[in-house]
Amino acid sequence: MSDLPVTPLLDIVANPADLRKLKPAQLRQLADELRAETISAVGTTGGHLGSGLGVVELTTAIHYVFNTPEDRLIFDVGHQCYPHKILTGRRDRIRTLRTGGGLSGFTKRSESEYDPFGAAHSSTSISAALGFAIANKLNDKPGKAIAVIGDGAMSAGMAYEAMNNAEQAGNRLVVILNDNDMSIAPPVGGLSAYLARIVSSRPFLGLRDLAKRVARKLPRPLHDAARKTDEFARGMAMGGTLFEELGFYYVGPVDGHNLDQLIPVLENVRDAEQGPILVHVVTQKGKGYAPAEAAADKYHGVQKFDVITGTQDKAPPGPPSYQNVFGETLAKLADTDTRICAITAAMPSGTGVDKFAARHPDRAFDVGIAEQHAVTFAAGLAAQGMRPFCAIYSTFLQRAYDQVVHDVAIQNLPVRFAIDRAGLVGADGATHAGSFDVTYLATLPNFVVMAPADEAELVHMTYTCVCHDDGPIAVRYPRGSGTGVALPETPERLEIGKGRVVRQGKKVVILSLGTRLEEALKAADQLDAKGLSTTVADLRFAKPLDEALIRKLLTTHEVAVTIEEGAIGGLGAHVLTLASDTGLIDAGLKLRTMRLPDIFQDQDKPEKQYAEAGLDADAIVETVLKALRHNSATVIEGARA
Structure with missing residues (x-):
């Protein structure tokens, strides 16, 4: 306990109502204590750090100015919400972040009334906030909706779709653009801060509203001239013309770490009769913690770390991760094939595309948080004779399903999908689990769907993708390290739709897809020990199935079990x-059939998640014994006889 930061002000703030009792002069100290508590908590649990540190002052200011939870605060993605959780009654559990039974690493409706909308994917906040604002308007209820969206999330089209539809929400909707990377506007200084305060004030907004109403009554040429003059003047002074065209009153840029600037601007916005309003706030990732400021990428998501030195805990040396193997x-295959391209949607290091980009920068494309565009872009490349690999997390590929169907599958274009984070993902929980990709891809005509049992198989499957020009093909693989098998010097082209028998038995057969193969082999050992001779097959392909092999195995064994790291509708259904x-x-x-249960599983260690899901060796054995309609004692007794 002596390692905990000293936080006398934060100790008396149990919720935002307590925060609003403080004097403005106390907020700077409170923000400093909140930052220290956030660093200490993440140092204990690991998690997202830099993004949360960047919005400490902004989170403090929002809860101070607005009447949360009646005013609905909605974070985009939600990985920056740790300071928010500390201020909203969850400080006593903050050191359980991302652990089994602990706090989620994102906003979650079931966790608190201060989390009105759950999020872990990007660019949903404005649409959701618009829904809250319009609902209040239709029901004549008080309360605003405040969406906090990062500049990276503005690369997704959904944000602009929402903004284009937001004008009818009026002053009930406030969008705060957290600009911490893209530098949309010039550097924030005294002049821009002064302008932001002026243009957010009620007199100025009222004057602009009056001018607009007067301009509408002018003859068309004069009306157009007046509008263009207003836009030009604001654009020259501040920027923001794009947002104004979408129906927002633009305010900013504002220094997101200067509470003396933030508080009056947000108060003006809160009290404005016009709207909707977009407040452009400039922040710094990792603000206030030197290691995170110096390396924002490395401290975006962290393991447990030493708060004093910033040194993160490192896992002991082991097998390479699947993403790096891919x-x-x-990258090696692209050395000799200039048609290979790699596309990722804002996840170059998370998908291994950074390895490819280091060797082939002209053929690596990070399109930002735009999975729909990534898929159709890849389709265009494929149609023009390239060999594109679209490397996207399973859970994020869901956002582009229409493009997968319409732009790729129907046209039978040879887009290669490298689907990372397949299966359960541990601390990131349900929102990031790759539970559904086999189901939603293997149901599509023209698709080939593969899953490697280990990292060596991933090498072969990556090469198989390169060689496959007859339509779309996907390989799905899990998060984390491989099994430690030796990687092949020369990859092999696998025959499409052909599995392999890795262990021969007589009575029981386990049909495995993906990295559950290791558990299947353990189960086979246990079953053999009970006198139940067991075959294990690695099917490799969910589509097309190796029908000849499966029919042979089903007709020569008394019990057959399928196992996969996916939801119902996948391998077992086929x-x-x-x-x-x-x-x-x-x-x-x-x-x-053994597959993930029909629930959204909360975060925990992956091995515990799979045990809870009933997809480990013990569960396989139990499934076989139940199928034989014997309890384990009966089976053992019969085997001995």
């Missing part, structure tokens, strides 16, 4: 359909 393999279509079900086959 990135390095693709094998069941095959068994039904070929009459094997009628023959009395004992076929069981």
Whole structure:
């Protein structure tokens, strides 16, 4: 406990109502204590650091000025919400972040009334806030909706779709653009801060509103001239013309770390009769913590770390991560194939595309948080004879499903999908789990869907993707390190739709897809020890299935079990359909499917998540025993006899 920061002001703030009792002169100290508490908490648990440190003052100011939770505060993505959680009654649990049974690393409706809308994906905040604002308007209820969106999230089209529809919300909607990277506007100085305060004031907004109403009554040429003059003057002084065209009153830029600037501007915005209003706030990622300021990328998401030195805990040396195996393999293959391109949506290091970009910068494309564009861009490249790899997390590819269907599958274009973070992902929880990709891809005509059992198989599958020019192909692989197998010097082109038997038995067969193969082999050891000779097959392909192999295995074993790291509708459903279509079900086959449960699982260590999901070796054994309609004692006794 002696390592905890000294926080006398923060100690008396249990919720935003307590915060609003403080004097403005006390807010600077409170923000400093809040920053220290955030650093201490993340040092204990790991998690997102730089983004939260960048909005300490902004979060403090919003809760001080607005009447939360009646005024709805909605964070985009939500990874910057740790200071918000500390101020809204969850400080006593802040050191349980991202752990089993602990606080979510993002906003979550079930966690607090101060989290009105859950988020972990990008660019949803303005649409959601508009919904809250219009609902209040229709029901004549008080309360504003405040969306805090980062400049990176503004690269997604959904943000602009929402802004284009936001004018009818009026002054009930406030959008705060947290500019911490793109430097949309010139540097914030005294003049721009002064201008921001002036243009957000009620007299100025009222004057502009009056001028607009008068201008509408002028003859068309004079009206157009007046409008252009107003836009030109504001654009020259401050920027923001784009947002004004979308129907917002633009205010800014404002120094997001200067409470003396933030508070009066937000008070003006709160009290404005015009709207909607966009406040452009400039912040610095990692603000107030030197290691994070010096390396914003490395301190965006961190492991546990020493608060004094900033040194992060490192995992012991081990096998390479799947993402790096993919990135390095693709980079090597691109040395001799100039048609290979790599596309990612704001996740170059998370997908391994950074490895590719280091060797082939002219063929690596980071399109920002724009998965829909990434997929159709890849489709265009493929149609023109290139070999594009679209490297996107499974959970983020969901955002581009229409493009996958309409722009890729229907046209049978050879886009290669490298789907990272397949299966359960640990601390990031349900929002980032790759639970559905096999289901939503293997149902599409023309698609090939693969899953490697280990990192060596990923090398072969990456090469297979390169060689496959007959339509779309996807390879899905998990987060984290591989199994430690040796990587092949020369990759092999796999025959499409062909699996392999990795262990031969007689009574039970386990049909595995992906990295559950290791658990399947452990289960086979246990079953063999019980006298149940077990075959294990690595199917490799969810689509097309190796029908000949599956039919052979189903007809030569008494019990068959499929296992996969995905939701219902994936491999198990396809094998069941095959068994039904070929009459094997009628023959009395004992076929069981094991897949993720029909729930959204909360964060925990991956091994615990899979155990809870019933996808480990013990669960496989239990499934087999139940299928045989024996308890373990009966089976063992019968085996001995």
